[in-house]
Amino acid sequence: MSKPPASRRGLGRLAVIAGIAAIGVAAVAGPASAHVTINPGEAEAGSYARLDLRIPNESDTASTVKVELTLPADHPFASVRTSAMDGWKVETKKATLATPLDVHGRQITEAVSTITWTAEDAEAGVQPGQFAEFGLSLGPVPDAVGTTLVFKAIQTYSDKTEAAWIEDPPAEGAAEPEKPAPTLKIVAATGDGHGSGASDEGTAGHDEAAADSGSDSASDEAKPALYLAVGAGAVALLALILAFTALRKRSS
Incomplete structure (x- = not known):
């Protein structure tokens, strides 16, 4: 031939x-496809942290209409607040704590365990090619410097499919899982007053700085x-x- x-x-x-x-x-x-993340990814021990749960829509045909976030049971937060979002309703569920929290002399016996955001309809959901940020204020951040808190999230689309962002962080040197859970690392307080955790109301400036930092880091x-x-x-x-x-x- x-x-x-x-x-x-x-x-x-x-x-x-x-x-x-x-x-x-x-x-x-x-690999550049986005994951569900918490931004910023760090919070000072003892502070009331202003965070954003960032939800990217990875579907080409359906919108994200529901997000369920499970807070870490081993490091509960005495105070959990959510920001208002047009077209979405939010529901929180509490669980009884095995060990009460002592917060400013008060004994807290139950804490928020799950937060669920639900869109009023598919049009109000996170559309293909978009992402949304669900604002949170959590505190006081546990005094466990160096600990990485794991928040497991379930993302539901308008076509009834789900994306479970629940896989634990990989061990050092191991490959990242396909659907990693959002995480928050606890760092030492800087000593400028942001880590004091005195009150939610007293952290407005810190909240704004944290929000700006999260946007830049993303x-x-x-x-x-x-x-x-x-x-x-x-x-x-x-x-x-x-x-x-x-x-x-x-x-x-």
């Missing part, structure tokens, strides 16, 4: 290169993946241009 002309072999190699580049784009873009986290995806896309485009240019030269 005769070999194909050299020109065809050359075009074949260029096509292979273009295909590999395109696969590279998919490989890079895949952008910073997304930048490396975005740069890699753009770079891989440029390589794929260049390979395709070279392939078509070679094809036109050989045709002429």
Whole structure:
């Protein structure tokens, strides 16, 4: 059997290169898909932390209409508040504590265990290509510096499918799970008064700073993946241009 002309072999190699580049784009873009996270990811021990539960919609056809968040039972919060959201209703459930919490001389015997946000209808839900932030104020943050708290979340779509963000953080050096649960790391108080946990009302300035920090950190986290995806896309485009240019030269 005769070999194909050299020109065809050359075009074949260029096509292979273009295909590999395109696969590279998919490989890079895949891990960049967003997870459900708590922002900022750290809170000072003893503080009343202002946090956002960030919910990205990963469906192309359905909206997110329900989010159920389970708070860590081993480190309960005496105070849990949610921010108002247009088109959504919120429900909290409490559980009796095995060991009461002593907060400013008061014995707290039960604490919020789950928070459920439900959209009034599919139109009010988080649409494809969007994300939403569900505001929380939690405190006082347990005095357990270095501990990572795990918040498990169930995301429900308008087509009745669910995404369970409940997998525990991986051990050091292990691969990240497909559906990791949102986490919050407890850090030492800075000594500027934010970690005192005196009252919810006294943390307005800290709340605003925390919210701003969460927004910035999310952008910073997304930048490396975005740069890699753009770079891989440029390589794929260049390979395709070279392939078509070679094809036109050989045709002429």
